[in-house]
Amino acid sequence: MARTVRSLRRTLLAPELAEVSFARRGFPPLPADSPAARLQDVPRAVVCGFEWAIEARGIEEITQRLDLLDPEQRGFGYEGATMALTVLDAMGRGHRTRDLLEGPGRPHILLAYIGIGFAMARLPRVLWGRVLPDLTGQPLHPVMSWLAVDGYGFDLAYFHTRRWVDEQRVPASHPWQGAPDYFPRAVDQGIGRALWFIHGARPERVDAAIRAFAGHRQADLWSGAGLACVFAGGCGADTFADLRRLAGRHAPELAQGAVFAARARELAGYVPQHTAVATRALTGLSVEAAVALADDSAPPGTGPGPVPAYEHWRRAIRAHFRPEVAARR
Template sequence: MATPLGSLRRLVLAPSLHSVSFAGRKFPVTRTPATDRLEMIPQSVVVGFEWGIESRGTAEVEQRLAMVEPEMRGFAYEGAAMAFTVRDAIRGHRTGELILGSGRPHFFLAYIGIGFAMARLPRPLWRKILPDLSDIPFHPTMSWLAVDGYGFDLAYFHTARWVDQQQRPVPYPWEGHPGYFLRAVDQGIGRALWFIHGGRPTAVAAAVARFAEDRRADLWSGVGLAATFAGGATAAELGRMRDTAARDGYAGDLAVGAVFAVKARHYADFVPGHTVAAASALTGLRIEEAVDLADRTEVERTGTGPEPQYELWRRNIRTQWLSTVVTPSHKE
């Protein structure tokens, strides 16, 4: 049960469901059953945020999150992680408790929720924003998903500045790699493009093409992750999008995002049909093959090189996929 202070936090900080809807954001989306389903994702994030921002502690939030349907549950955890991160910036360890508890299967999305909080917190607070997740084998490698989440938030809520005008934020030395920060931001912007255009592959591809060439690889990677994890398009549409990316030399980048999406869904022990279809259309791989590709190309948690371990893992996936590329089939 929420306290009076919790109710006040929710009133002041929680966005409305309409404000995150495609109509509320004034995105160029024609409403269909597919876009209605896609729109449930940001709304599920809001629901998780509301529970996290008003609750007394993690136990009650975890009980509520357990009632969310499996396909949307990870997104609700994303919102709860965002809320707890905002609260922990003042005092507490709620985010770590959530992720190391019932949120462990959804820790990929929890990182993204931390990134959403980063978009609302002053940068001096970022230094201690990550909880101690050393018990999770993919930490801190996958913590770059927080920067991805930060980029997504910028594009989704301030589309004119970060998408239309294509501005870029000031770099930040995340995990000691300020030079990679903008690349991870672009991966998040690429994910946002999938939602901004309602999962319409032709419009998404055109949006990527409007960006400078040196940004497109990371944007395509974000598109692949969103299309595979969130769904919203048919296998035929995805196949044509892959052909478009391939013509410009970005099929491998699209595949990297798709493989990471499969890995995250598989880790959460729920792989919806649209993820199966997208993995096949974008990579030519079955779910178990995509998971195996991610697992056998994984890198050590920490490194001292000029690039983060996260990018080395991504590069390994791309190189291995391109060396054994399977041309996905799709029906027109």
């Protein structure tokens, strides 16, 4: 009976592999031999992680399956697995997500938060209070839990592109971490990340898509695009350089997203070549220097207030890339 219920949840809540392909989503076509074509491996790894976790008998079985993924894609598998366990926990008040993230999923915690956001996109808002596990003691919790809202925004843009990208709809707010006014900004960061995939790692199309949004939203969109391209790749050094040029006055936001992506890759224990190339192109820093900047800029606490510690962290990183600051270095 339990397995039947899980199979039903999988059918209702997870897209099939074919549904996440760029062609099925209606995104611009990509040549099969293009580096950007590999971006489709990302949502496929997420779906695999979800399906494996929703059917697994325990954390060990989930981990054994995720270990079959290439190291470059494994974090995305943990996104999907976290999504599945979040759904199970929210619907049944379990602690599977906490067990995963306090154990083998700990190095992938930043992507796991995004997986929680994928679950939020499929759960009624009344259950959102149950989705974030108690990870007290982990250094990035709960500051980086805003990546769950980022994941929610990515999901909206990827699966409902006309509404959230073409029409630039504004999501309803929610008191995440006691900062409801910041919620739409974190959603925009996820939408910006999705634009890198929707437009197949083509900077000029990403730029045009961002320019269609209201001016006050564009900085967060650029930040999301920076995180996506550094973590997922899809092009070469010249294309990354084009993206930085097109970002213009939002280059510090682009660089901030890049720094977060470099931090996430280093934390997970595997830094692909494209991450090193993109980090250098967007920030002028090595991965090691970007990680040091992220750590040195981290806020001292998570105190209450309308501006969350997560945003204070982002501001501190962006400040490093402001022209007046860079000129003094």
